[in-house]
Amino acid sequence: MMLGHFESVVSWGVFASGNYVYLTADTLGLQIIDISDPANPVQVGFFDTGSIANGVFVSGNYAYVSDGFDGLRIIDVSDPTNPTEAGFFNTGDRTLDVVVSGTYAYIADGLAGLHILDVSDPANPVEVGSYTPPGTARRVYVDNNHAYIASGSSGLRIIDVSDPTNPLEVSFVSPAFSTQDVYIDGNYAYIVDWDEGLRILNISDPSNPVEEGYFDTATEGVAVHFYNGNAYVADNRTGLWVIRNDLLTGIEKEETFPQSFALHQNYPNPFNPGTSIRYELPKRSRVELQVLNVLGQEVRTLVNETQSPGRYEVQWDGRDNYGRRVASGVYLYRLHAGEAVQTRRMLLMK
Known part of the structure; x- marks a missing residue:
């Protein structure tokens, strides 16, 4: 069920935190949207990143923005109405996405693959490891010592990053069309596959992922985030969509609630x-x-x-x-x- 809509000319990345959604909008930079009323999202802040804002991850008071050929931009969003830059890192290729876990930032850097940075000092990020999978590293998500990389026509690549200085691939999932983004929620990976919609994989065993469900999106799905039971999907043509998370067995079926605490x-x-x-x-x-x-x-x-x-x-x-x-x-x-x-x-x- 669609709950709300915010019109954006182009949307590549989305991250929800607290009462805000952070939307990356190509050359329009970083848009900060107040979602305290999901039915009526309103923009409250903006930061011009300088290049093509692709992915975004928020950790604490910082938004980490992958900004194309301008690399990683680290934005202080402690005041969502007045974001300011705190630091940056030049990756050397086309920076498309970023995830922060602990003191490390994991960057999907196009044909250059995965970069792992120490961001314990946001003003001075330092590279500690890297991995180059097949295809174009478009998006990345890190969970339980594994990095999940959406690699376009090369599908989903699953990388063991328990040692950030020596990442190793353990499995992959072939794409239905072109894997654009991935988000992990518990034992499930939610991947956006362009015109082929949202696919749901059971990754309880990361070395043997199994597809268990899907949601047929309307046009060109490019990014997805889950927050408070809702899916926030960025569409390349129509902006931000808010969808209730009934996806495991299909949106048309009755809503299911957790069976246990x-x-x-x-x-x-x-x-x-x-x-x-x-x-x-x-x-x-x-x-x-x-x-x-x-x-x-x-x-x-x-x-x-x-x-x-x-x-x-x-x-x-x-x-x-x-x-x-x-x-x-x-x-x-x-x-x-x-x-x-x-x-x-x-x-x-x-």
Whole structure:
């Protein structure tokens, strides 16, 4: 079900965080869209990246933009209405996408393949590793020590990056037409395959991915992101579309809710300065999601409200309840939902 629409002349990349969607719009640069009302998205900020803005990833207060032949642009978006540049890196080819996990940025750099940068200092990124798969590296997503590269006519390439200085390919998926983008959610990879729509792969075993579903998009799908149960799909001709995530068995079937309570591992982890926490509710519940220190003392309350059954994603920016940045180290995050309680650990690195 389509919930809302923001008209953009050209859209190549999309990332949702908090109440904002960050849209890369070719020569129009980075557009920042307020989605607090999904039915009425409104642009609140803009940054001219200088070249062709392709992919975007937001981590903490920074938007990492792959800007064609101008390389990687690192934009401070702590004030979404006034974004400013914090740093850049010249990759040497056509930079098409970027993902940040922990202190590393993974860049899809066209025919030059995958670059891995240390971005612990956003003002001074440094390359530590690289890998060149077949085809054109268009998009990249990193999850559980694997990089998933959308490589156009060479399909989806799955790379083991447990050692960032020595990435190794473990499997690949042939394209239906031309694999443009990939997003990982749990055990599933969602890939946009141009005119062939959105394909859903089970990647519980990254060395043996299996296709399990699809959604037939209307025209030229180029990018996809999942957030709070909705798919945000960037279309090359018609802008941003917001679609409810009923995709596992097809959009025409009845909506399905989670069958059990679940709290997932945060992503990225380790992280700096921000991370995402996903959880699932099988029924309407009073929900409290808190960040605790290792002594069990409250650091930040992220959610404290009654929520309907569904899948949720919450951002933590590494700050406490008073807006102060917390120290590096191990933190706990605990979810109460009715009678259910679950706690996980995460690592903040600076």
